Amino acid sequence: MKLRAHSFFTASMHTSQQNLAPPLKFIALFFIIICFALPVQAASFHVTTTGSDDTGNGSLTSPWATITHALDSVPDDSIIEVHPGTYTGRIRIRGTFPKGVTVRSQPSYLARLRNNDRVLTVYTDSRGATGITLEGFDIAHSGEGSAALVVHIDGGGNNGVSNITLRNNILHDSYNNDILKVNNGCRNILISSNMFYNQTGSDEHIDINSASDVIVEDNIFFNDFEGSGRINGNDTSSYIVIKDSNGAGDIYTGSRNITLRRNIFLHWQGSTGSNFILLGEDGQAFYEAYDILVENNLLLGDSPHVMRAPFGVKGGRDITFRNNTISGDLPALAYGMRLNSEGDNPPNTNIFFYNNIWVDQTGSMGAESAHGTNDFSDTPPDQTNTFLLSHNLYWNGGGSIPASSSELINYTNDSNRVVANPILTTPSSVILPRWNTTSGSFNDGSDSISAAFSALVTHYAGLFTNSPAIDNGDSVHGAGEDILGNRRPSGSSSDIGAMEFGSRSSSLPVIIAPATNLLLRDKS
Numbered sequence: 001m002k003l004r005a006h007s008f009f010t011a012s013m014h015t016s017q018q019n020l021a022p023p024l025k026f027i028a029l030f031f032i033i034i035c036f037a038l039p040v041q042a043a044s045f046h047v048t049t050t051g052s053d054d055t056g057n058g059s060l061t062s063p064w065a066t067i068t069h070a071l072d073s074v075p076d077d078s079i080i081e082v083h084p085g086t087y088t089g090r091i092r093i094r095g096t097f098p099k100g101v102t103v104r105s106q107p108s109y110l111a112r113l114r115n116n117d118r119v120l121t122v123y124t125d126s127r128g129a130t131g132i133t134l135e136g137f138d139i140a141h142s143g144e145g146s147a148a149l150v151v152h153i154d155g156g157g158n159n160g161v162s163n164i165t166l167r168n169n170i171l172h173d174s175y176n177n178d179i180l181k182v183n184n185g186c187r188n189i190l191i192s193s194n195m196f197y198n199q200t201g202s203d204e205h206i207d208i209n210s211a212s213d214v215i216v217e218d219n220i221f222f223n224d225f226e227g228s229g230r231i232n233g234n235d236t237s238s239y240i241v242i243k244d245s246n247g248a249g250d251i252y253t254g255s256r257n258i259t260l261r262r263n264i265f266l267h268w269q270g271s272t273g274s275n276f277i278l279l280g281e282d283g284q285a286f287y288e289a290y291d292i293l294v295e296n297n298l299l300l301g302d303s304p305h306v307m308r309a310p311f312g313v314k315g316g317r318d319i320t321f322r323n324n325t326i327s328g329d330l331p332a333l334a335y336g337m338r339l340n341s342e343g344d345n346p347p348n349t350n351i352f353f354y355n356n357i358w359v360d361q362t363g364s365m366g367a368e369s370a371h372g373t374n375d376f377s378d379t380p381p382d383q384t385n386t387f388l389l390s391h392n393l394y395w396n397g398g399g400s401i402p403a404s405s406s407e408l409i410n411y412t413n414d415s416n417r418v419v420a421n422p423i424l425t426t427p428s429s430v431i432l433p434r435w436n437t438t439s440g441s442f443n444d445g446s447d448s449i450s451a452a453f454s455a456l457v458t459h460y461a462g463l464f465t466n467s468p469a470i471d472n473g474d475s476v477h478g479a480g481e482d483i484l485g486n487r488r489p490s491g492s493s494s495d496i497g498a499m500e501f502g503s504r505s506s507s508l509p510v511i512i513a514p515a516t517n518l519l520l521r522d523k524s
Contacts, residue, residue, distance in 0.1 A: 180196070180205065221264065337353075398421075471492075
């Protein structure tokens with residue numbers, strides 16, 4: 001298009017203006033502007049299981065065989081279409097692309113990437129690793145005996161890897177260690193609209209370790225070992241950990257500027273000492289995680305397995321946890337949070353909780369079993385310096401909200417608290433939306449991760465008419481949008497929780513709250 005536009009413009013300049021009638025001059029000028037304004041179509045290249053890196057040229061009729069060779073061969077601003085089939089072995093994601101290159105499964109989820117070692121590595125080498133997007137793949141270990149990690153993004157200690165995006169992928173079934181590790185001086189990493197399930201051992205879905213400017217958004221996290229023909233040993237760790245294991249071993253001391261927003265966490269099958277989200281873990285003498293934002297997430301208690309607490313901080317500072325919805329019978333040692341320090345950790349500092357919903361519809365908030373003691377927080381007084389709770393909603397099935405004088409944080413610290421039933425759908429018998437290769441859809445009937453995400457959010461985070469969460473939030477300190485990306489009102493009270501009332505699906509029924517559930521402003 002650029003060549004054609006240039007030719008047209010050159011020819012027009014050599015045309016005598018006197019020989020063009022005024023209307024024709026405007027028409028010529030209009031077409032010149034249009035031609036220059038049209039975007040240039042990115043070149044497309046192709047990879048298939050029957051292609052050849054030796055004789056192929058990347059065309060549809062003569063495709064390449066590997067993604068790595070394609071990345072080594074394409075120009076900037078290209079699209080690499082990976083056709084259906086199983087691709088076995090390590091795939092090295094590399095190349096420096098200022099405008100960006102997209103590598104995508106076409107159609108989504110039908111290109112399966114497998115290895116008994118790291119499946120994808122994004123490392124710094126002579127080619128660099130910048131400006132690459134991977135989307136639409138089914139990525140997993142090939143089975144038992146695999147070496148550690150499924151996907152590894154390693155910055156080489158000095159920002160050697162940046163501007164990497166993982167979007168709309170199914171990342172699952174690590175048989176050794178984390179599913180995704182982002183570490184050692186990476187920056188500008190976007191993890192968006194993916195599905196994660198089934199890590200192994202004392203490791204995570206995502207380990208963000210000594211990295212900067214990482215955004216994790218619009219993802220679904222759960223575990224379902226039985227669905228993969230595996231045994232659940234209740235020994236896995238948190239879904240997401242943000243920490244720094246190597247201290248001054250790279251350019252960052254402490255992971256910083258990390259955002260976790262608009263994600264869904266459900267179906268816990270891990271250890272009793274772990275969390276959905278954990279900030280800090282290694283007992284370092286510095287803040288392992290700081291400048292962290294956790295907002296608009298949906299955390300569901302739909303499993304009988306006990307966790308430590310849905311949210312934990314060990315040696316962190318300047319952390320905001322806002323507009324999250326924690327709902328369901330979530331067996332835990334603490335229903336709200338655990339803030340502590342371990343090893344050489346400094347005390348936690350500046351931990352802020354705004355506009356969150358904590359609702360256990362069964363009345364067993366923070367009890368690990370039917371005979372356990374309810375518990376809202378595990379917060380030793382000498383292990384956190386400063387914190388704030390404001391405009392949060394608390395409900396324990398009509399029973400009292402647990403509080404303890406031995407804990408630093410209690411719901412009574414929230415002078416703007418709402419104690420009332422938020423009238424949310426109880427998350428029981430949730431259909432886990434894992435990918436079904438036979439049907440070519442997700443188990444909930446969705447045809448995409450984004451559709452499964454929207455269905456879960458609408459059903460379990462949607463506020464009904466008369467919910468006391470409506471208009472009782474703090475707009476000044478709240479999130480500017482909700483879990484579906486819709487703007488929240490500014491200059492007036494917004495809603496408490498992950499989903500703004502105006503965003504709810506019109507298909508949700510209107511429920512009139514029973515009289516006993518109407519808004520109570522507890523000041524006791």
